[in-house]
Amino acid sequence: MHNNVAKSLFKYALTAKNTFILALIMLAIGVAAQLAGPFIARAMIDDHMLAIEQPFFETKSPGGSETVDFNGRYFKRGDRFAEGEAKGDEVRLLQAGTSFILIEQPVADISGTRSFQDGILTLDQNGQITQYPGKKLSSSELFSFYKPEIPGIMKLVGLYLVFLVISIIMEFGKTYWLQSSANKVIQKLRMDVYAHIQRLPVHFFDNLPAGKVVSRVTNDTEAVKDLFIAVLSNFFSGIINMLGVYVALFLLDFRLGLVCLFVVPIIWAWVVLYRKFATKYNTIIRSRLSEINAIINESIQGMSIIRIFRREEQTRKEFEDLNDDYMKHQNKMLNLNALTSHNLVNVIRSLAFAVVLWFFGSEQLSGVGIISLGVLYAFVDVLGRLFQPITGMVNQLAALDSSMVSAGRVFTLMDEPGEAVTDGSMPRYKGNVEFKDVSFAYKQEYVLKHISFEAKQGQTIALVGHTGSGKSSIINLLFRFYDPQKGVITIDGQPIKDLPKQWIRQHMGIVLQDPYLFTGTIASNVSLGDERISRERIEKALEDVGATRILAHLPKGLDEPVVERGSTLSAGERQLISFARALAYDPAILILDEATANIDTETEALIQSALEVLKRGRTTFIIAHRLSTIRSADQILVLHRGEIVEHGSHDELLARGGRYYQMYQLQHGTSDAKTPASAIPASAASSTPSPA
Incomplete structure (x- = not known):
């Protein structure tokens, strides 16, 4: 999984490759500028x-800035004489204690x-004594020897400041x-995840709670952002710093560079072991976060x-249990980070310095080679710099693993097969729908x-039956939220499987029993932001369904704010807005999912007349619970356990005295004036329970 996640992240990183490359070039220049410091100090x-x-x-x-003016005599350092230039008597300046002695x-x-005593400098070389007559120099006399070095030192200080400014600019860049x-990459990732969610089949959301989907789009992509900003920055700068440090170490002393290479396998093993435990947690x-x-x-x-x-x-107990488990695993991560973070870096640092000191010590004791103080200072400085990036990398291990896990979750969601999005559209079809021997199962x-x-075209088909009889499944197949395992569904003679889903749905409309309104205004809920639906068309649709009178009391009219799910509006107002929405889109096929079930009697009369407006010239499917609302339907399909057990008009089905008749009697009783007397068989009438 890690390889696939890394590949996917790399693919996204390529979307901003130019700025990433620029950042890494600046990083490399900045590291080189910082590492110039120890070399300048050595010089x-x-x-x-x-x-x-x-x-x-x-x-x-x-004359000359390199010449020492000492008590009327002139001296020059041996390495500063021009070729062929005459050299006079040799003198040496040696430090003994805090004093400098001229020999x-x-x-x-x-x-x-x-040691210096009574005008004699004594050199003790492992018991071999050598003595030289000498003169202790005063501060002003010593300064005359240092004076020629000042221009060189100032030049190096200036060079150091230049490199410092370069490193500051590069660090900023x-x-x-x-x-x-990173922001650009995460913006694209988040847009792609959201777009992919829009393409996922409806049945995918049957098993994944909305909160978990939200967590993937927000929390998990935010963690991936940390990967690109904090982790990538620290790891790239760490690796480039370490490469720079090792180059510097080998330039200073090849043998010491080799000695210090032992740090690399330790860090590699450390990262592998850490991730083994961290990924699990x-x-x-x-x-747990997405479950919360x-x-x-x-x-x-x-x-x-x-x-x-x-x-x-x-509910609080369920939340507490999840929260406790979340905290328990957070604490496990905390323990892991505490055990393996800064302390381990200090151990490796101490080990590295111990190895270097042992190496220096053995070299000096054997007398094989003595390294200058400048090299020693530069080496210790550079070696110290080796552990700054290591600390940075180690401190980001937790974020690295967390980000990789989050990225894995995001890409798992994006690997879910989505529905193909087909550009373009099809002309508005007539709406002749035919189901031919269709069988369908959600699972087995x-x-x-x-x-x-x-x-x-233009007919009204009513679907009736008890809960679980298959009414909603027929609508789901018509919308192509699912496809049937057997049989064919056609619109105007064309199998719907041969048409892109978006094209079919373009000419379909639905009014739900509990209409869904989005945050916005009444107007935006009718048009759903479709630019083709003008303000006039919105007003006409609301007027045609009779909503204008009901919504007249709202202060801002069509621009009245609607909160999530339209909770500030009554059920009738919400329903009329959804009717207007369906009418504004002018669908060829209209589905009404018991659109009057939650409405009071007064509003129902208004909605019934709105329904007649809505159904005109369209093929309409009504999922009906109240049988009184479908008397005028051209065809009523009575479903029972997934099969059509009866079909016909309202009067035909009553006359048949079957399942529809019994359902009607349960709702209205035998005294319904509109029920033909001849349609009530004695056996059915006697066995019909009285209405509740």
Whole structure:
């Protein structure tokens, strides 16, 4: 999984490759500028500050910034004489304690312990004593020897400041471009995830709570953003820093560079071991977080039910259990991070310094080779810099793993097969619908069996039956939320499987029993933001369904704000808005899912007349619970356990005295004036229970 996630992340990173590359170039330049510091310090120490102990020779030419003016005599450092230039007597300046001693003769070997007493400098080289007459220099006399070094030191200080400014600019550029690249990548990722959610088949959401989907789009993509900003920044800068440090170490001393390579396999093993445990914990942590989101979302949606049935305590307990488990695994991650973070870096740092000191010590004791103080200073400085990026990388291990787990969850969602989006549209079809021997199962058991019927343009088809009889499944197949396992569904003679889903749905409209309104205004809920639906068309649709009178009391009219689900409007107002929405889209096929079930009697009369307006010239399917609303239907299909057991008009079915007749009697009783007396068989009448 990690490889696939890494590939997917790399693919997204390529969307902002130019700015990422620019950020990494700036990072590399910044690292090189920072690592120039120890080399400048080495040059300052070895070439200027300690170089005062190199041989000086008397010179006849007094001029030049490199010449020492000492008590009327002129000296120059041995390595600064031009080729062919005459050298006079040699003198040496050697430090003993805090004093500098001038010796006016050559000194063969300046190593060993130094002491100065009574005008004699003594060198003790492992018991071998050498003595030289010398003169202790005053501060002003010593400064005259240092004076020629000042221009060189100042030049190096200036160079150091230049590199410092470069590293500051590069650090700013790297941070800015890396973050802007990450923002761009996450913006695209989030848009793609949301677009993919829109393409997922409706049945996908049957098993995944809304809160979990929200968590994937928000929390998980935000964690991926951390990966690109904090983790990528630290790991890239860490790796480039470490490469730069090792180049610097090998340039300073090849053998010491080799000695310090042991750090790399330790870090690699550390990262592998850490991720082995961290991935397990982070997977649970991200899962619990999305479950917490899901339960919060569910609780808010069902707050009235929770309070009516006094389930606050039980809901709180469910939330607490999830929250406790989330905290328990967060603490496990905390322990893992505490055990493996900064302390382990300090251990490796101490180990590295111990190895370097042992190496220096053995070299010096054996007398094989003595490294200059400048190299030693630079080496310790560079080695110290090796552990700054390691600390940064280690501190980001937790974020790395959490981000990879989150990215895995996002890409798992995006790997779900979505419905193909086909551009374009088809002309408005007439709306002749035919089901030919259609059978359909959501899982194993068939919920529709051998369904066959025909609905001609302009006809009203009513679907009746008890809960679970298959009414909604027929509508789901018509919308192509699902496709049947057997049989064919055609619109105007063309199998709907041969047509893109978006094209079919373009000419379909639906009015639900509990209409869904979106946050916005009444006008935006009628048009759903479709630019083709003008303001005049919205007003006409509302007027045609009779909504204008009911909505007249609203202060802002069509621009009245609608909150989520339209909770500030009455059921009748919401229903009329959804009717107007269906009318404004002018569908060829209209589905009414018991559109009058939740409406009071007065509003029902208004809605019934609105229905007649709505149904005109369209093929209309009505899922009916109240049989009184479908008397005028051209064809009534009576469903029972997924099969059509009866079909015909209202009067035909009553006359038949079957299942429809019994359902009608249960709702209205035998005394209904509109029921033909001849249609009531004695057996049915005697066995019909009286209405509740």
